[in-house]
Amino acid sequence: MDNINFDEMRLVRLSQEGDVDSFERLIESHKQRVYNIALRMVKNREDAFDVSQEVFIRVYKSIGKFGGKSSFSTWLYRITVNCCLDHLKKEGRYKYISDVGDDRMGTGVIENLRADETPESVMENRIKQDEIKKALKLLDSDFRAAVVLRDIQGFSYDEISRITNANIGTVKSRISRGRRRLREIYTELAQRGDKSEL
Numbered sequence: 525m526d527n528i529n530f531d532e533m534r535l536v537r538l539s540q541e542g543d544v545d546s547f548e549r550l551i552e553s554h555k556q557r558v559y560n561i562a563l564r565m566v567k568n569r570e571d572a573f574d575v576s577q578e579v580f581i582r583v584y585k586s587i588g589k590f591g592g593k594s595s596f597s598t599w600l601y602r603i604t605v606n607c608c609l610d611h612l613k614k615e616g617r618y619k620y621i622s623d624v625g626d627d628r629m630g631t632g633v634i635e636n637l638r639a640d641e642t643p644e645s646v647m648e649n650r651i652k653q654d655e656i657k658k659a660l661k662l663l664d665s666d667f668r669a670a671v672v673l674r675d676i677q678g679f680s681y682d683e684i685s686r687i688t689n690a691n692i693g694t695v696k697s698r699i700s701r702g703r704r705r706l707r708e709i710y711t712e713l714a715q716r717g718d719k720s721e722l
Contacts, residue, residue, distance in 0.1 A: 684699075
């Protein structure tokens with residue numbers, strides 16, 4: 525077991541014993557990724573923040589039940605996905621706001637230029653990313669979760685299988701079908717020239 529896992533499991537054990545400082549340290553190392561997953565799934569910064577808080581409340585209440593059959597992070601991200609799906613079901617519709625940017629808050633266009641980029645090319649990329657995000661919100665929630673976890677958050681098939689509690693064949697199928705459907709939606713919207721209505 526490497527030092528990171530050892531330290532994490534020590535913090536888990538101390539958290540289970542009621543050590544609040546250990547719990548806060550445990551959560552600190554995962555809170556940005558939890559928020560990023562929530563943001564990509566619920567598509568609204570305020571809702572993503574609320575979902576993240578709900579995740580940490582659920583984790584705090586149930587950490588005593590964590591038995592270590594999977595890594596803590598896998599368990600945490602499973603709770604995150606479940607909270608996102610609960611939120612989407614409760615909302616009954618998908619929400620989108622136009623200022624959802626990339627995961628790095630506060631980064632401007634000009635100051636992040638590489639030597640071979642122009643402000644125009646950066647803006648074109650941002651517009652394209654924004655359009656893909658708009659198409660992403662139209663995916664069924666299972667497909668969206670799989671695509672977000674794989675293509676945006678970079679989890680392996682095995683990790684996604686453990687996070688979503690689905691076998692690897694199902695995970696691969698959801699990712700493949702989700703990507704295909706995402707391309708179809710994006711193409712349909714591009715042909716209509718009607719993305720603004722989202």
